[in-house]
Amino acid sequence: MTRKKAVKAHSPLRVLALGAHPDDVELCCAGTLARCIERGDQVTIAFACKGDTASMDLPGEKIARIRSREARNSARLLGAELIEMGLLDYHVDVNLETKKLFTDVIRQAAPDVIVTHFHTEYGSDHNNTFILVRDAALAATVGNFRASRPAVSRSPMIYMWEPLGGLGFQPEIYVDITNTFATKARMLNCHRSQREWFRRKGGVDFLKYIEVAARFRGYQAGVTLAEGFIALKNWANIGTGQVLP
Numbered sequence: 001m002t003r004k005k006a007v008k009a010h011s012p013l014r015v016l017a018l019g020a021h022p023d024d025v026e027l028c029c030a031g032t033l034a035r036c037i038e039r040g041d042q043v044t045i046a047f048a049c050k051g052d053t054a055s056m057d058l059p060g061e062k063i064a065r066i067r068s069r070e071a072r073n074s075a076r077l078l079g080a081e082l083i084e085m086g087l088l089d090y091h092v093d094v095n096l097e098t099k100k101l102f103t104d105v106i107r108q109a110a111p112d113v114i115v116t117h118f119h120t121e122y123g124s125d126h127n128n129t130f131i132l133v134r135d136a137a138l139a140a141t142v143g144n145f146r147a148s149r150p151a152v153s154r155s156p157m158i159y160m161w162e163p164l165g166g167l168g169f170q171p172e173i174y175v176d177i178t179n180t181f182a183t184k185a186r187m188l189n190c191h192r193s194q195r196e197w198f199r200r201k202g203g204v205d206f207l208k209y210i211e212v213a214a215r216f217r218g219y220q221a222g223v224t225l226a227e228g229f230i231a232l233k234n235w236a237n238i239g240t241g242q243v244l245p
């Protein structure tokens with residue numbers, strides 16, 4: 001049996017934040033990513049879908065172009081690399097093609113740590129992104145799994161972020177984002193098209209939502225503002241040590 005290299009806590013790290021849609025990372029873990037950048041980590045943001053359905057007024061191609069620009073602005077603001085994976089919304093199915101796509105993203109980013117969706121979020125794009133990340137994290141290290149890029153040796157640790165509304169999610173790890181919340185808000189504010197979408201679709205101002213969520217988790221952790229995570233307890237993905245800031 002070949003033994004994979006387990007991740008050990010060290011810094012700087014390579015961090016990959018992979019969400020289904022262009023603003024998921026900002027909503028759920030951008031304060032933590034800003035802490036990673038502060039300590040010198042290399043951060044890559046990736047998103048699976050173009051976000052082409054998230055408009056009541058614009059055709060898919062047009063809103064997808066707007067959202068690509070918004071995501072690039074946000075990643076630039078953080079100082080992160082950005083990978084746009086190019087699937088259409090509602091097209092994150094678990095099949096060989098998407099397994100290869102996710103494997104190539106992980107091989108490209110070569111992360112020590114991946115942060116991604118919780119396994120029981122709303123919507124198949126989110127849930128299947130989790131499944132594909134989990135599968136691809138292993139496949140990325142397996143040379144005989146053929147995709148476009150060669151295998152990497154790192155087997156990343158995987159952390160799941162809090163889904164919108166926090167339903168059914170009790171964090172095990174809290175990251176103090178008191179000093180990086182402003183960066184998270186500025187990044188999310190790059191996604192202006194979605195602020196309007198959230199207001200009209202759900203009656204929610206997402207900038208207010210992230211503050212309420214961060215204050216609640218901060219209150220639990222004894223700090224002003226926090227983001228919460230759960231480690232995926234899989235063989236060789238659990239790693240050792242505490243790697244989030």
Ligand SMILES: [Zn+2]
Binds near residue numbers: 021024126
């Ligand atoms: Zn999403």
